[in-house]
Structure formats: C-alpha cells, structure tokens
Amino acid sequence: MPTPRISVRLARNDDLVAIEALAKLATRDLLGPFLDASQQIASMDFTALDPWLIKDQTYFVIEVDGVIRASGGWSFRGGLVHSKEPVDPTPQMRSTGTARLRAMYTDPAMARKGIGRMVVSIAETSARLAGYTSMELLATPVGKLLYQVCGYTVLQDIRLTACNGTTFNLAHMTKDLTKPQSERRNDTDGRTPTWHLTSNTV
Ligand SMILES: CC(C)(COP(=O)(O)OP(=O)(O)OC[C@H]1O[C@@H](n2cnc3c(N)ncnc32)[C@H](O)[C@@H]1OP(=O)(O)O)[C@@H](O)C(=O)NCCC(=O)NCCS
Numbered sequence: 001m002p003t004p005r006i007s008v009r010l011a012r013n014d015d016l017v018a019i020e021a022l023a024k025l026a027t028r029d030l031l032g033p034f035l036d037a038s039q040q041i042a043s044m045d046f047t048a049l050d051p052w053l054i055k056d057q058t059y060f061v062i063e064v065d066g067v068i069r070a071s072g073g074w075s076f077r078g079g080l081v082h083s084k085e086p087v088d089p090t091p092q093m094r095s096t097g098t099a100r101l102r103a104m105y106t107d108p109a110m111a112r113k114g115i116g117r118m119v120v121s122i123a124e125t126s127a128r129l130a131g132y133t134s135m136e137l138l139a140t141p142v143g144k145l146l147y148q149v150c151g152y153t154v155l156q157d158i159r160l161t162a163c164n165g166t167t168f169n170l171a172h173m174t175k176d177l178t179k180p181q182s183e184r185r186n187d188t189d190g191r192t193p194t195w196h197l198t199s200n201t202v
Helices: 013-034 037-046 115-129 141-149
Strands: 006-010 059-064 067-075 098-106 134-139 153-161 167-176 194-196
Touching: 013 037, 013 067, 013 098, 013 141, 037 167, 059 115, 067 115, 098 115, 098 141, 115 134, 115 141, 134 141, 134 153, 141 167
Parallel strands: 098 134, 153 194
Antiparallel strands: 006 059, 059 067, 067 098, 134 167, 153 167
C-alpha cells in the first residue's frame, strides 16, 4: 500500500462546500449512532460551518492524498455555539486567555485513525502560540470521548434545545494549555443547567 500524503493547512473560503459536506457526513455517521431518531434529524442543524472560523484563520483542514478528510479549529470570539454570524463580532476572549475549540469533523472513512486527535493538537498549538492559556468547548457525546483522551475535563453537563424542540446532552469541557499532560486532574462532572439555543453551529 502506498504511503498516504498527509498535509495540514489553514482552511480557505473555497473549502467551505467540502467542509460542509464533511460535517454532514461525520454528523450522520459518527455522531448519529449516539443519538435517537429525532436528535439525528435535528443534529443536521449543527452542520453549517461558522464562516468566521475561516475568516479568522483559526480553522484547519487535514488533507490525505489531496482530499480533505478532517477539519477543526479554535475561536477567540464569544459564544461556544453560535450562528453563521457571531453573537458578538468583537473578539472577546483575549482578556481571559481562554480560546474555544470548534467544529471538529472527521471523514467516517478515516475515523478512529488518530486524525481527530491530530486536529485537536494543531488547534491547541495554534491557540497556545497566539497567547491563550486554556481551551474550552461544548462536546457532543462522541466528541467527549475524543476530548477526554486529549486531556479535557468536564465542567458541566449541558442540555441544548434545538429549533424543533429536541434536546441534546452536551458537555462543557476545558483544558489548561500550560500544563503538561501528566499534571492534569481527572474528569469532574458538575451541575446540569439547561441552555435554550436555536439555529446554531457547534
Ligand atoms: C469526534 C470526531 C471528530 C473524532 O474523530 P476521529 O478522527 O475518529 O478521532 P481519533 O481517531 O483521533 O480518536 C481518538 C480517540 O477518541 C476516542 N473516540 C473517538 N471516536 C470514538 C468512538 N466512536 N467511540 C469510542 N471512542 C472514540 C477514542 O479514545 C480514540 O482513540 P482510539 O481510537 O485509539 O481508541 C469524529 O467522531 C466526528 O467527526 N464526529 C462527528 C462530529 C462531532 O460530533 N464532532 C465533535 C463536535 S464537539
């Protein structure tokens, strides 16, 4: 078997269609098995990519043999979950030092081969180099499994209500980007608040 050519680069505007197709596929095939039927339908509301991630140059794609097989990135803007336009267009997070991991997708044909872990690492390094000291995110059930092995801990379990009234259980997770892996604490679950959000992008 020939050695695959793997490359990492910043996402461009002309990648948007390919990334949205990837997001749909990943949501259906990799997140779908963790959801019930109505959640599976509503989950497609979450697949549109927030274009600010590309404009801000904080979103990455992984190509294998020239084909985009995974994507993900981080944001310095407000909102763990927000629509195609950010809730607040001003960069909010610089003062707190906390960046936000966003919109992680792997092609189901390449799942469980370590690509998701690679994207997390690239996003963390990019945020760290930009001066951020911690990362937070809202994790889907399958995302939570990935982030736990990447050293993230659960701050709170969160219930999100989609436009059609379907609820999703997500985890608000965090990671200190300044500490070596060996010094991080174990997972600690917290309270379960309810968030009501409509038409959003994870
Ligand atoms: C979450 C996602 C990006 C993971 O991508 P991936 O490339 O398969 O991840 P990796 O291969 O790097 O997995 C790393 C580890 O995460 C855990 N993991 C990932 N997917 C898992 C699954 N379906 N079941 C159990 N553990 C899983 C495992 O510990 C895995 O290590 P292992 O394969 O050596 O056991 C992918 O499943 C996806 O696109 N899901 C749909 C979209 C989504 O929910 N994104 C997260 C938004 S918060």
